Amino acid sequence: MKLRNFLLLTLFYLAGCGQEIVLPPAQPLTANDQQLAGIPALERGAYTISKSAPLAWRVGQRSLRIRLIEPAGDGPFPLAIFSHGFASDIDKYDALLEHWASHGYLSIAPYHRDGGGMLRGIFNSLREGNDGLIAARVADIKLILDHLPELDALIPGLYSRIDRQRIAVTGHSFGAFTAQQFGGAAAVDPETGARIEARDERIRAVVSISPPGEMFGLINQQSWLAMDVPMLATTGTWDVDGRFVTDWRQHALSYESALPGKNWLLVVEGADHYLGNLICRPEREEAPQHDALRMVNAVAVSFLNAQLKDDPIALEFLNTERLRTLTLGFAQITQR
Numbered sequence: 001m002k003l004r005n006f007l008l009l010t011l012f013y014l015a016g017c018g019q020e021i022v023l024p025p026a027q028p029l030t031a032n033d034q035q036l037a038g039i040p041a042l043e044r045g046a047y048t049i050s051k052s053a054p055l056a057w058r059v060g061q062r063s064l065r066i067r068l069i070e071p072a073g074d075g076p077f078p079l080a081i082f083s084h085g086f087a088s089d090i091d092k093y094d095a096l097l098e099h100w101a102s103h104g105y106l107s108i109a110p111y112h113r114d115g116g117g118m119l120r121g122i123f124n125s126l127r128e129g130n131d132g133l134i135a136a137r138v139a140d141i142k143l144i145l146d147h148l149p150e151l152d153a154l155i156p157g158l159y160s161r162i163d164r165q166r167i168a169v170t171g172h173s174f175g176a177f178t179a180q181q182f183g184g185a186a187a188v189d190p191e192t193g194a195r196i197e198a199r200d201e202r203i204r205a206v207v208s209i210s211p212p213g214e215m216f217g218l219i220n221q222q223s224w225l226a227m228d229v230p231m232l233a234t235t236g237t238w239d240v241d242g243r244f245v246t247d248w249r250q251h252a253l254s255y256e257s258a259l260p261g262k263n264w265l266l267v268v269e270g271a272d273h274y275l276g277n278l279i280c281r282p283e284r285e286e287a288p289q290h291d292a293l294r295m296v297n298a299v300a301v302s303f304l305n306a307q308l309k310d311d312p313i314a315l316e317f318l319n320t321e322r323l324r325t326l327t328l329g330f331a332q333i334t335q336r
Helices: 002-017 094-102 118-146 148-153 174-181 248-257 290-308 312-318 322-326
Strands: 049-051 055-059 062-071 077-083 106-110 162-172 186-188 195-197 203-209 231-236 263-268 331-335
Touching: 049 094, 062 094, 062 118, 077 094, 077 118, 077 174, 077 290, 094 106, 094 290, 106 118, 118 148, 118 174, 118 195, 162 174, 162 290, 174 186, 174 203, 203 290, 231 248, 231 290, 248 263, 263 290, 290 312, 290 331, 322 331
Parallel strands: 077 106, 077 162, 162 203, 203 231, 231 263
Antiparallel strands: 049 062, 055 062, 062 106, 186 195, 263 331
């Protein structure tokens, strides 16, 4: 089972290094400044931000490397725990987390067992199995949630700056599924029926950036049927790898499968899995997709404002075609 999972994982993540992908034409952002000014949270927020170096945190017998990006001030601030993509790291998502912090969100990013580069990710996939990696990621997030007061030993005063009533779990790619698990999603072993779940009543919202579709047999069409926490999923019309993800709509499976009434989907023209080279894989030579990043950040902050701050203006923005109109079709939000 572990060997099969290892081979699947290797093939999946090396797919982008295989055949050349023929991408469909994508409409650029042509809206003018006046139109773009109508998009909430598009620009950097008012808060000055601070970023920590990676910090080694020990709780009992567990140790976890974490990184903090936070707004300046006493708070308390809503908490957004962020789960990185497979083989990525906690310092490769500043393009997202700095923007969120500037709007008043405190982010804690844990370093997962599969992080730190492709070789380490594949090695740990072989050693742990994909089910083991999924469970380990859940354990990392849960360690943070269960031991927030003990973070003060590492970062003095942090606990008092966190609003424990307003918590979201967020993530990208593999990490997007980790975030979804805290909203009710589950990995299901097709051979044994064993489930890896993490539903947590403390979580009020989930942001899933380029979440996976079906993957490794463990993530399948049954995975999101019980998901009932409000979720934002994002993807783009170039969010494909040419082999395993041949249609960007595969990234919308969680949006289409979760319990209705609490789900939003952002689709951006020409956005790929890494927004060019702006998140997860900054070493890529693809052109940075700054306009797509702006859309993802603006909608993510609006979603968090609606769910964690009960902001009626943000909720109205999410529930209308305003983004599509203002961007002349470059980006659009749907709700179900």
